Amino acid sequence: MYLLSIPTLLASACLLPSLAYAHGHAHAHADTLDADKIAYLEQLHAKWGTDWSFSGISTFAHLPHFKCLTQPDEDFDIGIIGAPFDTAVSYRPGARFGPRSIRANSARQISFRSFNARAGINPYTSWARIVDCGDIPASPFDNALALHQMSEAYIELGKRNAPNPSDGYRGKSRLLSLGGDHSIALPALRALKERYGQPISVLHFDAHLDTWHPAKYPSAWIDDDVEFAQSYFNHGSVFWLAGAEGLIANGSSVHAGLRTRLSGGDWADYEEDTQQGWYRIPADDIDDIGVQTVIDRIMGKLGTERPVYLSIDIDVIDPGMAPATGTPEPGGWTTREMIRIIRGLEGLNLVGADIVEVSPPYDDRVEGTALAAAQLGYELITSMVKRGLEEKKDKTDAKDEL
Numbered sequence: 001m002y003l004l005s006i007p008t009l010l011a012s013a014c015l016l017p018s019l020a021y022a023h024g025h026a027h028a029h030a031d032t033l034d035a036d037k038i039a040y041l042e043q044l045h046a047k048w049g050t051d052w053s054f055s056g057i058s059t060f061a062h063l064p065h066f067k068c069l070t071q072p073d074e075d076f077d078i079g080i081i082g083a084p085f086d087t088a089v090s091y092r093p094g095a096r097f098g099p100r101s102i103r104a105n106s107a108r109q110i111s112f113r114s115f116n117a118r119a120g121i122n123p124y125t126s127w128a129r130i131v132d133c134g135d136i137p138a139s140p141f142d143n144a145l146a147l148h149q150m151s152e153a154y155i156e157l158g159k160r161n162a163p164n165p166s167d168g169y170r171g172k173s174r175l176l177s178l179g180g181d182h183s184i185a186l187p188a189l190r191a192l193k194e195r196y197g198q199p200i201s202v203l204h205f206d207a208h209l210d211t212w213h214p215a216k217y218p219s220a221w222i223d224d225d226v227e228f229a230q231s232y233f234n235h236g237s238v239f240w241l242a243g244a245e246g247l248i249a250n251g252s253s254v255h256a257g258l259r260t261r262l263s264g265g266d267w268a269d270y271e272e273d274t275q276q277g278w279y280r281i282p283a284d285d286i287d288d289i290g291v292q293t294v295i296d297r298i299m300g301k302l303g304t305e306r307p308v309y310l311s312i313d314i315d316v317i318d319p320g321m322a323p324a325t326g327t328p329e330p331g332g333w334t335t336r337e338m339i340r341i342i343r344g345l346e347g348l349n350l351v352g353a354d355i356v357e358v359s360p361p362y363d364d365r366v367e368g369t370a371l372a373a374a375q376l377g378y379e380l381i382t383s384m385v386k387r388g389l390e391e392k393k394d395k396t397d398a399k400d401e402l
């Protein structure tokens, strides 16, 4: 009985998309597509239109793929964009392979079985058009060129329309970036400031501050009075650089999961971080205050209205569970704690997000790091779709009351 029901389920799950496809096609070529052809296409889609988790080309969660940078007419509400750039990392390289590994490890997120029981919605069968935009091909040879390329790419992607905007989305599409090392957040924030016309609050999950002055690294070299400023572009200074460019909303940004060693012999790194307008939640606090208070503190700082960029360095999770990362630090949160925290933040007004520093060459045999990254991607997409759903509902309820 159960075995018999599976093909039936698959057939019914893909019936709607197949009809939409065939009818859309028929409109475009009314004179060439007859009823027999439509029936044939529907039959093909009924038979072959749905993949297993392990079959098909590897896109994030089996989403449709468009190279969004070269296909400006393909609108989306949420786009997954890979940023396979890792030549600004200070320790272990390899995050250029992050997007591929995260996509591969999202394979069990298939639309017919992606109802998020924690959230009460299936993000892949709701109102939003979600696509895998492919990657930004940034140079691995020249970081100045790569930063320029990534900045241009994010600005270009920011021009894409949202076909099904909710009120909160105000017609704007949103991006979830798969890194890449953490430096990719700088070009993403440049584009967001341009798009929203204001600095953006950042919610930053990380073992590290990433607000270090670049001169705190040995690469800040001066020789014969020549300053090698390009070395300032590094993954541990990404939010210092973004702050210096005026991209980050002052006084409303949060680090969570911190446990880094600090420079020198005192708390100067923390003091400089505070001067840059950041609020810090150390990793250890979760044992004393619990998951819910971590959530409450973050929501207390960020609220539900201000635009927030959410940036997850996968090293926020303990290296015992997520070993494949650029700069591992013992004593991190569990994958379960991270998922619960992200679910607790679904009220945020997310205007963009990234998951960075997944370096697959260092992953374990279950690929636990990339698997965690893929799950966090699913939770972030769930939050974006759910907020849009609730805003659409609020609008409908308001109309009914009139």
Ligand SMILES: [Mn+2]
Pocket (backbone or CB within 6 Å): 206, 207, 208, 313, 315, 327, 357
């Ligand atoms: Mn980090």
